[in-house]
Amino acid sequence: MATAAPTRTEQVYARMRADILAGHWTPGAKLPFAELVARYGGSTSVIREGLTRLVEQGLVQAEPQHGFRVMPLSISDLVDLTTARCELEGLVLRLSIEAGDLEWESAIVAAQHTLERTPMTARAGEAQDGRVDDDPGALSDEWRAAHARFHNALIAGCPNVRLRTMAASLRDAAELYRSWSGPLGHGQHRDIPAEHEAIAEAALSRDAHRAVAELTRHLRRTADLLMGLETSGAGSNGADAREPAATRED
């Protein structure tokens, strides 16, 4: 599965990244070298390089003489993140719709089909080997992967690599929040598949304005829900809420 990357650093980095995004390390928790070396193999140099990359991506925090810790979550950051995503992902989606070709369309159709038929919640007690087991009702890894692929397919048509990369990076940051909140759709009279279909349909109709509006609503709803339930379970100093969570602007 990880044959393409020849260097050990790359492999370790990829695994650490996946684990963090999957929620195997609690936000704000320390990442001690000893444990990382034991878990991922490689020497401190390799671990350190991986951590450094994650720091630069905003997924990990570095404290100069105290080591590294998973980026802590906060309400105010989630507000910022959501605003940034709405603006940036909206822009990228618009460019994508303008430039997307047939292949792009087909990929969206396929990704939506897959997502639609992938169950959101996993069977409990299927934790891999990580530190934190998934509570019942948590999003399944398969669904999250399909979800990411769907959103990636939407913006894949945008020819501007820089904008696309930045949008993807923001989505990763949001993934961290998604991992550390209670189950999302939970009854809350919300039809997530319908939201996805609305976005896809508008995009395929080349109706950029409507597609962006649907996407923005989708993102904001998710964020609002996350904020409502924001009480990250395990961690010691997991979440520090600085602001009273007011959706500003737009």
Added chain:
Amino acid sequence: MATAAPTRTEQVYARMRADILAGHWTPGAKLPFAELVARYGGSTSVIREGLTRLVEQGLVQAEPQHGFRVMPLSISDLVDLTTARCELEGLVLRLSIEAGDLEWESAIVAAQHTLERTPMTARAGEAQDGRVDDDPGALSDEWRAAHARFHNALIAGCPNVRLRTMAASLRDAAELYRSWSGPLGHGQHRDIPAEHEAIAEAALSRDAHRAVAELTRHLRRTADLLMGLETSGAGSNGADAREPAATRED
């Protein structure tokens, strides 16, 4: 001068970054460990960590088993970069104008005053110690610093840390292009100070729409000029132009 950063990695990283942005290494050129160790001190680990951070920022390119090289320049990337900057920096400026306080205003006034009175071109023959000397007519380090501070002051009012960081990162990437083109304003019947003043004036008048329009025009003019002159001097495989430079969209 570098007393605040306790770790050696931080110092080396900062110096490498500054040197790259200042144009002391030609785009596309290899960055051999031996030379880096000799120039910046520290062992390979330290150098490597710094390079890794720069890779994640898009300033350096990593080829898994072949080392690192300065990110190559290309017309198509400059087009993407400019679009991204116009959109993102425009957005951030708007938010900044909406939220900026008196302190923000004052900082802009001060930064513009400084910029206005800093000569753009340096005296020739003042190369520090680096590899590539500045040709006569190149932008002075002082002006470039003042210029960066001015643009930073404009967007400093934006409370959204993520958006602000991303905008700053894009400006750094643009700085690389600025370093590797002929002198900018060169007669070209262009009044750069006036452009800056127009942006500042509109921002201080809280006229977001006009400010963004002025900023966008400023950025596009610079990019167009860079593309017209795009023939990076020294480097071996410096610039690879993939597309015929067509400004699209908007």
Added chain:
DNA sequence: TGTCAACAGGATTTCGATATTGCATCACCA
């Protein structure tokens, strides 16, 4: 003469140990 394989040189990647730093505990003194 052209092609392929083995070899040598140089560069990067990885390792394990050492040096350094920060923190907590404890003794000592006012």
Added chain:
DNA sequence: TGGTGATGCAATATCGAAATCCTGTTGACA
């Protein structure tokens, strides 16, 4: 008894060498 300073411990930051990989060259063979 409260506060201050020294000491030991744990963890990170840094180092320099060994291992690994790529590249260009030489030589043999068809």
